[in-house]
């Protein structure tokens with residue numbers, strides 16, 4: 001029998017993203033993750049859903065320690081255009097509830 005602890009149980013905020021890699025070294029736990037490509041994001045300006053990807057960038061998120069190790073999350077975040085041409089928010093939507101925490 002395999003004892004499986006899901007990462008999402010330790011760090012519930014990761015349930016909203018896809019974890020690509022987890023590396024433990026010394027007293028550091030480094031998690032490489034990306035926001036889900038299949039989820040549309042809602043524009044905070046006008047409420048229009050958008051999945052028109054402009055680019056990606058990596059955000060470094062420091063989080064609380066797990067098992068005595070400091071946690072660093074390298075999160076690849078989509079930058080999306082709002083598809084509503086009347087919206088004032090042209091580039092914005094990072095998606096993922098994780099972003100609300102940082």
Ligand SMILES: [Zn+2]
Pocket residue numbers: 043044045046047048082083084087088089
């Ligand atoms: Zn908008």
